[in-house]
Amino acid sequence: MFGMVKNVLANLISRPSTRLYPFEKRPFFKGTRGSIDIEIEKCVFCGICQRRCPSNAIVVDRTNKTWTLDPYKCIICNVCVESCPKKCILSKQDFNHPVNGKQKLGRKQEIKQEENQEKPILASK
Numbered sequence: 001m002f003g004m005v006k007n008v009l010a011n012l013i014s015r016p017s018t019r020l021y022p023f024e025k026r027p028f029f030k031g032t033r034g035s036i037d038i039e040i041e042k043c044v045f046c047g048i049c050q051r052r053c054p055s056n057a058i059v060v061d062r063t064n065k066t067w068t069l070d071p072y073k074c075i076i077c078n079v080c081v082e083s084c085p086k087k088c089i090l091s092k093q094d095f096n097h098p099v100n101g102k103q104k105l106g107r108k109q110e111i112k113q114e115e116n117q118e119k120p121i122l123a124s125k
């Protein structure tokens with residue numbers, strides 16, 4: 001009986017042993033590999049990441065300027081991150097969020113206007 005009362009009192013005045021997740025999140029460890037993403041505007045659609053990926057998780061479509069990742073095939077090995085010549089694939093520390101069904105990560109590059117295109121000249125009065 002005395003032991004139980006001692007435990008109850010100790011628990012009342014001590015800090016909780018667990019975190020109040022999701023309000024209190026543990027910081028990621030250095031080097032954590034959580035998920036893969038891309039800065040699509042830097043991509044030149046060379047296809048190196050697709051060819052080097054050991055689990056065939058990446059599909060690069062040069063014609064339509066799309067880059068697609070199947071997160072259910074990706075093993076977060078970082079080969080694509082290290083082999084991309086434009087360094088546009090990101091290894092993020094945060095993990096993919098839960099989803100209702102299988103979804104692929106698709107990114108599409110906007111087609112830029114020609115930079116050398118002549119600007120319209122405004123007529124002066």
Ligand code: SF4
Nearest residue numbers: 043044046047049084
């Ligand atoms: S290796 Fe890099 S630049 Fe080449 S297609 Fe993949 S993401 Fe784009």
Ligand code: SF4
Nearest residue numbers: 053074075077078080
């Ligand atoms: S991290 Fe590895 S498995 Fe995932 S897409 Fe890149 S190369 Fe493929």
